[in-house]
């Protein structure tokens with residue numbers, strides 16, 4: 001997936017809904033804060049005009065954004081699940097092919 005495949009409106013809807021199906025598919029770099037987030041971030045969603053949707057955390061970092069401390073887009077996946085205690089249920093929803 002490259003950046004042009006990311007549909008801004010679809011991404012933003014996922015962010016507003018904290019849609020776990022999009023977790024790992026894109027990251028939201030927030031121009032107003034300099035922070036990047038996962039779609040499921042518990043923080044208040046930024047305005048659409050402040051959002052830059054990128055396909056990977058590495059790209060967000062390259063662009064100079066810092067990882068959000070709430071949704072930890074830079075952390076290994078399992079750590080987040082441990083912290084939130086919703087482990088396997090969410091994992092199954094995210095990776096149905098596994």
Ligand SMILES: [Zn+2]
Pocket residue numbers: 036037038041042043068069070071072
């Ligand atoms: Zn976040």
